Amino acid sequence: MRFFLLYSAFALGLCSCTTPPALLQEQEADIVFALGPKEGFTSPMAAPLKPACPALEFPGTSFALNGGQKKTLQGLAADWKETKLRYLIAGYTPPELPGDYARSLSERRAQAVRQYLIExxxxxxxxxxxxxxxxxxxxGPSTSVVVIYKQ
Structure with a gap:
């Protein structure tokens, strides 16, 4: 029954060419967007940025955080509670990996770091x-690292 009501509300919103019903807007508000907002962040290509902590090195094609990385990130999270700085989390990979795979791997690493900081x-x-x-x-780095820049 709930599915039918949700489907009906969605279909009504599409057919009437209006904004979605409040029910759907509330559900969208719960979504955490993977990359975060772009407003207010400086691109690492636009200006020299200062790292907030030492670069986090990743072995091979892993994107799992190890104990040392977690400890570093816990310290950064504690500092954030006092400073409320913004951080740009940039993943880098070495040149021997294929382009699309390298970009995807570096994004997964950066997102793993982001998620841990949120937690x-x-x-x-x-x-x-x-x-x-x-x-x-x-x-920037030409190795398998994630660098967290102060904004």
Whole structure:
């Protein structure tokens, strides 16, 4: 029954060419967008940015966080609670990986870091992620790292 009501409300919103019913708008508000807001963040290609902590190195094609990385991120989350800085989380990969795969892997790494920071109290709106393949990276690291830049 609930599915039918939801479907009917959705169909009515589409057919009447109006904004979606309030029921659907409330559900959309619960969605966490993977990359975060773009407003207010400086691109690492536009200006030299300062890292907020040491680069997080990833072995091979892994995007799982290890104990040392988690400890670093917990410290960064604790600092954020006092400073409320914004962070740009940028993933980089080495040149030997194919372009699309490299970009995808670096995005997954950056998103894993973002998610861990959110779980440790950093507001999602204060975080933006970006993943670079070797063909799209600005002058920056050419290894498998994630760098968190202060904004």
């Amino acid at each position: 440790n109290g950093v507001e999602a709106a204060s975080l933006q992620t970006i993943g670079f393949g070797h063909d799209s990276a600005p002058s």
